Amino acid sequence: xxIIVKLDDMLYERRMSLTELSERIGITLPNLSILKTGKARAxxxxxxxxxxxxxxxxxxxxxxxxxxxxxxxx
Amino acid sequence: MPxxxxxxxxxLSRKVLRVLKELNLLMGFLISALLIASLVAAEPVMAxxxxxxxxxxxxxxxxxxxxxxxxIVAVPITQRVLGRLLSIVESVLVGTPFVSANAVxxxxxxxxxxxxxxxxxAVGIVAASVASDANPLALRWTFSLTRWLAVLLLFVLxxxxxxxxxxxxxxxxxx
Numbered sequence: 018x019x020i021i022v023k024l025d026d027m028l029y030e031r032r033m034s035l036t037e038l039s040e041r042i043g044i045t046l047p048n049l050s051i052l053k054t055g056k057a058r059a060x061x062x063x064x065x066x067x068x069x070x071x072x073x074x075x076x077x078x079x080x081x082x083x084x085x086x087x088x089x090x091x
Numbered sequence: 092m093p094x095x096x097x098x099x100x101x102x103l104s105r106k107v108l109r110v111l112k113e114l115n116l117l118m119g120f121l122i123s124a125l126l127i128a129s130l131v132a133a134e135p136v137m138a139x140x141x142x143x144x145x146x147x148x149x150x151x152x153x154x155x156x157x158x159x160x161x162x163i164v165a166v167p168i169t170q171r172v173l174g175r176l177l178s179i180v181e182s183v184l185v186g187t188p189f190v191s192a193n194a195v196x197x198x199x200x201x202x203x204x205x206x207x208x209x210x211x212x213a214v215g216i217v218a219a220s221v222a223s224d225a226n227p228l229a230l231r232w233t234f235s236l237t238r239w240l241a242v243l244l245l246f247v248l249x250x251x252x253x254x255x256x257x258x259x260x261x262x263x264x265x266x
Contacts, residue, residue, distance in 0.1 A: 048266045058264025 021081040042067035108177045119166030126159040154221025172203035194253035201245035
């Protein structure tokens with residue numbers, strides 16, 4: 018998928034585990050894991066807002082667009 | 092509370108549909124037996140069905156047999172409709188009603204009901220063409236807007252389900 022989720026990098030930068038983020042924003046670990054691995058097909062603004070708030074970052078820090086990535090790798 | 096009453100209603104529907112499927116098969120068997128009996132021993136069977144021996148009854152006999160054949164044709168269609176409906180009820184029971192398979196099932200039910208309605212019309216046409224004043228047939232076709240509307244409603248509902256299934260699929264990947 019051309020949209021790259023950089024949640025893993027942000028978590029590393031903030032020295033935060035996925036479990037901790039899950040507890041902070043109230044989104045289940047499996048759902049966050051789907052987001053982290055780039056398997057999500059869509060992200061709610063409310064989720065994006067919660068993640069940005071918890072990690073003190075901007076949506077652009079979490080998402081990137083790579084046109085060379087295959088659209089079928091969903 | 093609706094949450095408590097729905098599963099019971101669905102379980103009841105499942106039981107009723109299973110019984111109806113059995114009854115439909117039994118009906119098919121009985122009509123087939125009647126058709127065979129009418130071919131083997133026409134006079135006594137038709138007399139038992141209330142046909143009076145006045146004038147030429149050969150056309151009437153032929154018409155009645157044709158109606159029996161239509162009745163037999165209706166059995167697999169009804170079985171298919173009931174089977175698809177049962178599958179939908181079971182999918183609701185396990186909590187996955189908005190799947191594309193149910194949209195397909197609803198469309199098949201719609202076609203089935205349309206087929207049954209056309210067979211009903213065929214029975215009416217046959218009955219009207221073979222009945223006479225001397226030998227009237229109690230089978231009469233009457234136009235029912237409700238039944239035709241039900242067919243239309245089922246086709247619309249199938250499309251609604253198709254859209255619903257697509258939205259559900261989208262939602263499944265949403266975080």
